[in-house]
Amino acid sequence: MLELRNVETWYGNIQALKGISISVNPGEIITLIGANGAGKSTTLMSISGLTPPRRGEIIFEGQPISGRAPDVIVAMGICQVPEGRHIFPSLTVAENLDMGAFLRRDRLGIKNDLEYVFDLFPILADRRHQPGGTLSGGEQQMLAISRALMARPKLLLLDEPSLGLAPLVVRLIFQIIRKINQENETTIFLVEQNAHMALQVAHRGYVLENGEILMEGTADTLLHSDAVRQAYLGL
Ligand code: ATP
Numbered sequence: 445m446l447e448l449r450n451v452e453t454w455y456g457n458i459q460a461l462k463g464i465s466i467s468v469n470p471g472e473i474i475t476l477i478g479a480n481g482a483g484k485s486t487t488l489m490s491i492s493g494l495t496p497p498r499r500g501e502i503i504f505e506g507q508p509i510s511g512r513a514p515d516v517i518v519a520m521g522i523c524q525v526p527e528g529r530h531i532f533p534s535l536t537v538a539e540n541l542d543m544g545a546f547l548r549r550d551r552l553g554i555k556n557d558l559e560y561v562f563d564l565f566p567i568l569a570d571r572r573h574q575p576g577g578t579l580s581g582g583e584q585q586m587l588a589i590s591r592a593l594m595a596r597p598k599l600l601l602l603d604e605p606s607l608g609l610a611p612l613v614v615r616l617i618f619q620i621i622r623k624i625n626q627e628n629e630t631t632i633f634l635v636e637q638n639a640h641m642a643l644q645v646a647h648r649g650y651v652l653e654n655g656e657i658l659m660e661g662t663a664d665t666l667l668h669s670d671a672v673r674q675a676y677l678g679l
Pocket of ligand 1: 458459478480481482483485489511527579637
């Protein structure tokens with residue numbers, strides 16, 4: 445479904461990605477784990493077109509997408525939930541969700557998807573008339589994921605969904621990530637510092653260090669690898 449081939453991304457003269465290759469199959473949850481500054485967010489922004497790569501190729505469903513505008517990439521079916529959530533604080537929950545469906549014209553589909561996200565996160569239905577900025581951190585993460593789902597993406601890019609959230613909320617968010625993948629056949633590319641949780645929900649994973657892929661394998665293989673356990677799982 446998605447293939448990154450030797451992708452290099454730079455910020456001026458700083459090279460954040462040093463030729464990484466990653467593939468994602470339809471229906472998978474892929475996770476990219478790594479420490480602070482490894483290049484995880486840059487990988488997602490390279491895919492979504494926010495920070496286009498300088499070299500290499502990104503192919504989505506057989507079409508090259510590197511260099512295309514972010515709105516074109518969204519229209520092709522890739523939607524990113526950025527780190528820090530970035531919901532619209534003065535808009536209500538319902539208005540934030542409307543913004544997610546901005547590029548769509550199928551009213552019935554939008555209505556069904558709204559019901560679907562309210563079913564996933566009933567608290568958002570209760571708070572639908574409340575400004576997004578008044579929600580708790582966990583509720584804002586739920587809203588950010590739901591807003592992305594309103595675009596009905598084929599591929600959902602999640603950047604650190606667990607960041608700054610209480611353990612109980614983190615568990616709920618990861619359960620929902622698995623549910624979205626199973627029920628909706630949405631392919632998920634999950635970037636996380638919480639390697640333990642990420643490898644528990646993912647099918648396969650990649651380890652990124654200093655802009656390079658160090659290891660890849662099934663989630664189970666990575667969970668049991670001594671190198672991953674020592675460096676990323678604190679075991
Ligand atoms: P974190 O988990 O802390 O967000 P990350 O793995 O997502 O880390 P990136 O944010 O992708 O890492 O950063 C990769 C490298 O690129 C880092 O060295 C970072 O300092 C650098 N970088 C990121 N954004 C910029 C920018 N806008 N300008 C210059 N350098 C940047």
